[in-house]
Amino acid sequence: MRRWCLALTGVVALLTAACGGGGSGSSSGSPPHGNVLQVGAPREPTSLDPAASIAYTNDQYFALYDTLINTNPKTHQLEPGLATSWSFQGADRLTFRLNLRPGVKFQDGTVLDANAVKTSLDHYRQLHIFTDLDAVGSVQAVSSSVVDIHLASPYSPLPYVLSYRAGMIVSPTAMQKYGKDFGTHPVGAGPFMFKSWQSGSELDLVKFPGYWKRGQPKLNGITFKYITNPSSLASAIQGKQVDVAGPVIYETTNLPALRANSDLNVILATDFGGIAQIQMNATKEPFNNPLVRRAVNLSLNRGDIRKAAV
Structure with a gap:
């Protein structure tokens, strides 16, 4: 069947x-x-x-919502989403460039362009419910179809971060309308x-x-x-x-x-590769102390974890 x-x-x-x-x-x-x-x-x-x-x-x-970058659920490899290509720029890798897919519109008819992406990413950073864009210093709309994310420090996970909540682009028109x-x-x-x-x-x-x-x-x-x-x-x-x-x-x-x-x-x-995890809140005691986090890390029996996983 x-x-x-x-x-x-x-x-x-x-x-x-x-x-x-x-x-x-x-x-x-x-x-x-x-x-x-x-x-x-x-x-x-x-x-x-x-x-x-x-x-x-x-x-x-x-x-x-669609994301800027997609993750293939079978291979876990990154694939184009609202962005068709992306790359870190320069030897210091402090600029991350996204080339946006042409012709995409939001559900209210607003064109999804670089300004919309900048507005959405800035909104995510300003609310600061999540910390996964804390390495971002600023977002720049280079042209209607190119966005540069300027980093305060190197941040290799950024492409994966943009395949999740941070990369879900919201309509700037609706944000302005509904506040x-x-x-x-x-x-x-x-x-x-x-x-x-x-x-x-x-x-x-x-x-x-x-x-x-x-x-x-x-x-x-x-x-x-x-x-x-x-x-x-x-x-x-x-x-x-x-x-x-x-x-x-x-x-x-x-x-x-x-x-x-x-x-x-x-x-x-x-x-299908689902992940269950426990995270430490690094903003509250005792986990705001890096020594405590390291102690927890050292206490893990990775051998037993590997045996249970495979």
Whole structure:
């Protein structure tokens, strides 16, 4: 049976099997609820501005926004996104140049140019919810299609950083129009655009007909239904109330029973390179002391970690 699937980052993603015949044809099945995907989401963002929320709701952000640089989910290699090429300039590598894709527009019709990218990156830095652009000294729109990011110090991870939240470019027109309310009126250049958001209930997105990738998206929309209880989330996918549920922490669900259900695809994070991590807050005690961070680092048994990982 052909199965319809959507890649979601998480520990366990659960997908219902599509109704379709067998065979090796190139066409794929449709979600059971038609051409609007119903997603059971365990987390709700505090804002739909990707620079303003620390909530781990990346599936929702990536539906609304495209990034300057993409990461291939299979190879983990960097690929063109809103930028077609990029490179560090000069021997000191303190300037990072991006050449933007021509002809891209935001969901409100605003042209995505160098000034829009500069405005978005400056907004991200000014909010300073995240620190991954702290090495940036300034952003310059060199021309309508070229952006230079000037670094205060060398920062090799920058291309990867721009494939994540920092690289999600928001519409400057919408930011100016809505101001502090942009987080409830999001406008990006991603495959889906905002329709409505009922806090505590669901987020409705509809297909963006002007998306720069021809023929995409295949869906007419996505509805994220917020189901925060892991057991309720697993029950929702088993009861076919949603097409996709994830991430689900498998310790709190009956994973063997879920994997035995022929109507479901269960995808573990290890199947597609998902990463779970614990980070130290270097701005608060005791982790603001580098000696403490080094002590934690030295206490790790890397041999045991490698054995468990492989």
